Amino acid sequence: MIKFDNVGFRYETGPEILSDISFELAAGSYHFLTGPSGAGKTSLMSLMYLGHRPTRGSLHMFEHNVGFLPRERLFEIRQKIGIVFQDFRLMNHLTAFDNVALPLRILKRPEKEIRNNVTELLDWVGLGESKDRLPPTLSGGQQQRIAIARAIIARPRLLLADEPTGNLDDTIGFRLMGLFDQLNKMGTTIVIATHNTHIMELFGHPRLILAHGRLTQETRQGPITQKIRNVS
Amino acid sequence: MSVKRPPFYVKAQEILLRTVLGSKGYDLPFGSDADRGYLLLLVGLMSFLAVLACAGTLSLHAMTQRWSSGLENKITIEIKAEDRDGTMLSPETIRLETEKITEMLQKNPAVKSFEALQEKEIKKLVSPWLGEDFSLEDIPLPGLIAVELNVSSPEALEKLTGSIKKLSPTARVDTHREWLQDILRFTGTLQWIALFVALIVALTTVTAISSGVKSRMAVHKDQVEILHLIGASDKYIARQFQWHAIIIALLGSILGTAAGLGMATFILLLSGQSGTSLIPQISLDSTSMLIFIFLPVIASIISGVTARFTVLRTLSLMP
Numbered sequence A: 001m002i003k004f005d006n007v008g009f010r011y012e013t014g015p016e017i018l019s020d021i022s023f024e025l026a027a028g029s030y031h032f033l034t035g036p037s038g039a040g041k042t043s044l045m046s047l048m049y050l051g052h053r054p055t056r057g058s059l060h061m062f063e064h065n066v067g068f069l070p071r072e073r074l075f076e077i078r079q080k081i082g083i084v085f086q087d088f089r090l091m092n093h094l095t096a097f098d099n100v101a102l103p104l105r106i107l108k109r110p111e112k113e114i115r116n117n118v119t120e121l122l123d124w125v126g127l128g129e130s131k132d133r134l135p136p137t138l139s140g141g142q143q144q145r146i147a148i149a150r151a152i153i154a155r156p157r158l159l160l161a162d163e164p165t166g167n168l169d170d171t172i173g174f175r176l177m178g179l180f181d182q183l184n185k186m187g188t189t190i191v192i193a194t195h196n197t198h199i200m201e202l203f204g205h206p207r208l209i210l211a212h213g214r215l216t217q218e219t220r221q222g223p224i225t226q227k228i229r230n231v232s
Numbered sequence B: 001m002s003v004k005r006p007p008f009y010v011k012a013q014e015i016l017l018r019t020v021l022g023s024k025g026y027d028l029p030f031g032s033d034a035d036r037g038y039l040l041l042l043v044g045l046m047s048f049l050a051v052l053a054c055a056g057t058l059s060l061h062a063m064t065q066r067w068s069s070g071l072e073n074k075i076t077i078e079i080k081a082e083d084r085d086g087t088m089l090s091p092e093t094i095r096l097e098t099e100k101i102t103e104m105l106q107k108n109p110a111v112k113s114f115e116a117l118q119e120k121e122i123k124k125l126v127s128p129w130l131g132e133d134f135s136l137e138d139i140p141l142p143g144l145i146a147v148e149l150n151v152s153s154p155e156a157l158e159k160l161t162g163s164i165k166k167l168s169p170t171a172r173v174d175t176h177r178e179w180l181q182d183i184l185r186f187t188g189t190l191q192w193i194a195l196f197v198a199l200i201v202a203l204t205t206v207t208a209i210s211s212g213v214k215s216r217m218a219v220h221k222d223q224v225e226i227l228h229l230i231g232a233s234d235k236y237i238a239r240q241f242q243w244h245a246i247i248i249a250l251l252g253s254i255l256g257t258a259a260g261l262g263m264a265t266f267i268l269l270l271s272g273q274s275g276t277s278l279i280p281q282i283s284l285d286s287t288s289m290l291i292f293i294f295l296p297v298i299a300s301i302i303s304g305v306t307a308r309f310t311v312l313r314t315l316s317l318m319p
């Protein structure tokens, strides 16, 4: 589903931030992406959601070589991806409801279906009361939940979440991580960038570790996850 | 703190956008754009100009049509008051020649009707130049005969002119064609100018819409990028700008057209009141009205296409 082959990346004429990145993620997999701040997690994600193109090497997304994909076809791939941006990137003039509805509207789903699904999801993430409010009037954690809802509302085949629980308390954080697990079970491939070792330990998915522009893979399953899974 | 109520066109725009794009209105924050008032005004003024240009052309057209059809089969015969050497003829001679010619006209089958102008009438015609009280004895006046023909073929006219010349060598046959041609040439030029004005109006609208769209794309660069990243195609984004432009143009143009029609009616009313018989009574008929109803539609289409094209082109130049 995702295949990096000796990918290198730099912003304009800046230094190379990612070097010789090679890895492959199978459909239906679930990975944590971690590494120190400034290591390039967000940059790596932006290559996956086609926000930037690799400066060298080849990147395949959904069996398409991104390097050769014409601009006007990028949206087809992006429509299969749900993204939670580290800085949310909500539309500040649209209500919480309309922000979450946006991906469905882009897909031209019927308005009735949109109303039902969006309302249900907003209720689920605890924003049912705030659905008519504009993002700037909401707290960081509330905005983050809108961002997450927007990323998953259209049932993407790939979910890329950049620090999705950074602003959330543990209760709602775990609840959302549980939701991601549910999505994963239904077939969504997931990559979550996070610093949160606690969460990584708890859920124990394999890790992609970025440091000094290079990526290493760690396939260990955390023991705590096993415990939780056994308990529940 | 008092909340400023949005101007009426903002409300109208929002309602229209909601109708077109569904309950959500639009995804980009056009509502906060400062330039839409100007754009509305500009499209309004352009429509206003277009209406005036159109109304001018249409009434000129109606006018020339009436003139040319009214003069088609008419000629005027002038029996000159002096002979070829420049010697003045006595009024008596002129009257005689006029009578000879009218006798001939009476028998000519090509002539439908004719009327020799009486001295009194001729006097009235020249009085603006000569004053009321002069006698024919002082200045000999030409004889004038207005003739209406059954046919207007050049051959028939030539034959008639020949028979007139035989009776009075100095008589002149005036077919009005010359000055009619001058007038037609003049109004033709005016119509070209009107067309040119319409073209400039359209071009100005295109330029303004296009640069407006470009600046709006720059202002909303971040939002456009978000839309892209969450899967919107260039066409989806273009549609937003396109409908926004269409609705601004529609509103602006309806206002401008209404104002232009009001102005045109006013001008026509004034020209009608002046009572000059040279300018026939002109009014706008129902076909012309249809054209004006279509003007806002045309303005909307021009604006929409321009906006769409501009967005797609600008986006296609992005990486």
Ligand SMILES: Nc1ncnc2c1ncn2[C@@H]1O[C@H](COP(=O)(O)OP(=O)(O)OP(=O)(O)O)[C@@H](O)[C@H]1O
Pocket: A011, A014, A017, A035, A036, A037, A038, A039, A040, A041, A042, A043, A044, A086
């Ligand atoms: N738009 C940009 N232009 C130029 N340099 C950038 C840009 N975005 C990030 N960088 C640089 O790229 C490097 C990696 O940044 P990135 O945001 O990918 O790190 P990160 O791992 O996501 O960090 P964090 O954990 O703090 O989110 C940093 O050195 C940063 O300065």
Ligand SMILES: [Mg+2]
Pocket: A041, A042, A043, A086, A162
């Ligand atoms: Mg980051």
